[in-house]
Amino acid sequence: MSNDDKDGIRLSDDQKRRQRGRSIAIGLALAGLVVLFYLVTLVKMGPGVLDKGMY
Amino acid sequence: MSLAEIQDTTLDETGFGGGQGEVGDYIALLKPRVMSLVIFTAFVGMLIAPGGIHPVLGAVAILCIAIGAGASGALNMWYDADIDAVMSRTKGRPVPAGKVTAHEALVFGLTLSAFSVLVLGLAVNWFAAGFLAFTIFFYAVIYTMWLKRATPQNIVIGGAAGAFPPMIGWAAVTGSASLESVVLFLIIFMWTPPHFWALSLFKRGDYESARIPMLPVVAGEDATRRQILAYSLLLAPVGVAPALLGFASPVYGAVAGVLGAAFVWYAVKVFREREGDAARNAAVQLFKFSLLYLFLVFALLLGDSVVASLVTGSLA
Numbered sequence A: 001m002s003n004d005d006k007d008g009i010r011l012s013d014d015q016k017r018r019q020r021g022r023s024i025a026i027g028l029a030l031a032g033l034v035v036l037f038y039l040v041t042l043v044k045m046g047p048g049v050l051d052k053g054m055y
Numbered sequence B: 001m002s003l004a005e006i007q008d009t010t011l012d013e014t015g016f017g018g019g020q021g022e023v024g025d026y027i028a029l030l031k032p033r034v035m036s037l038v039i040f041t042a043f044v045g046m047l048i049a050p051g052g053i054h055p056v057l058g059a060v061a062i063l064c065i066a067i068g069a070g071a072s073g074a075l076n077m078w079y080d081a082d083i084d085a086v087m088s089r090t091k092g093r094p095v096p097a098g099k100v101t102a103h104e105a106l107v108f109g110l111t112l113s114a115f116s117v118l119v120l121g122l123a124v125n126w127f128a129a130g131f132l133a134f135t136i137f138f139y140a141v142i143y144t145m146w147l148k149r150a151t152p153q154n155i156v157i158g159g160a161a162g163a164f165p166p167m168i169g170w171a172a173v174t175g176s177a178s179l180e181s182v183v184l185f186l187i188i189f190m191w192t193p194p195h196f197w198a199l200s201l202f203k204r205g206d207y208e209s210a211r212i213p214m215l216p217v218v219a220g221e222d223a224t225r226r227q228i229l230a231y232s233l234l235l236a237p238v239g240v241a242p243a244l245l246g247f248a249s250p251v252y253g254a255v256a257g258v259l260g261a262a263f264v265w266y267a268v269k270v271f272r273e274r275e276g277d278a279a280r281n282a283a284v285q286l287f288k289f290s291l292l293y294l295f296l297v298f299a300l301l302l303g304d305s306v307v308a309s310l311v312t313g314s315l316a
Helices: A003-007 A013-043 A047-051 B009-014 B024-030 B034-048 B055-079 B100-123 B126-150 B154-163 B165-174 B179-202 B202-210 B223-244 B251-272 B276-312
Strands: none
Touching: A013 B024, A013 B055, A013 B100, A047 B055, B024 B055, B024 B100, B034 B055, B034 B154, B034 B165, B034 B179, B034 B276, B055 B100, B055 B126, B055 B165, B100 B126, B126 B154, B126 B165, B154 B165, B154 B179, B165 B179, B179 B202, B179 B251, B179 B276, B223 B251, B223 B276, B251 B276
């Protein structure tokens, strides 16, 4: 028995398609945020980042 | 019972609905057309500001301002779902159309508001972030929740929210506000009343049925025509002010002057034509020209800034 059946909720094919679309959009937004923070970090740290001492 | 068999309306009433929207419905919550104007004016504010900003940080600032504007649009659609449902112009929006629940629109708007402000603060500066937070608050709370249903001056005061983006763009570069950025604010602030009152003249029935106290509904169409003319007469010199204050060229000043005169001419037409199709056409023409006016004024400021930078050899 799937979780859907246990909860008494069964999504129609159209609802599954829309849910998948929303999931992909959220995934892309999160991936975009990762890239954005990576780029901002590089810009903020600047080219001198490797010159800093460890201690 | 499958979820598909349950009516959306039943789910909405019990508060357990949702999960029905497509990605496009959520994009519609962001009011993409308003967002495009916000992006454009914020970009102009950023580009003509003195000093410079790293292109990556500039892009992040524009993204945050755009998302913040979209978030306030979603909050507006959450709160206004009842009146959106009775207006022909807005009844197809995701919440009244039953594609997204009001609760989903609220959570979506709040989440994007928080993210846009935090990212702008962390990546660019906290003055611009605070300004963006204030703008979202002003649009969602001061305008949408309070002024819109309370006073015919709703769009005059509420118009400030739409006028802040170039100041936020400016603040992203300079970390402050200045007279020049206030002038950019004033151009949009003075432009907003004639723009929306022209719309409300030919969409009056919509506002009446939604019981929104727009000026034509409360004070009558003649009073609205007088106010449109008054604000147009104020807008024309404000549009030229960047040249008078020295942060745009005389060429900009001349073209902005001609555009301002044309704006007043359309407003005079609205003032004089008061009956039948001629009156409606005059209002439609002013509404359409007002959109062109704002685009051209900011495009000219942008072009002016780029040319000035090329001449001095330093593109900001």
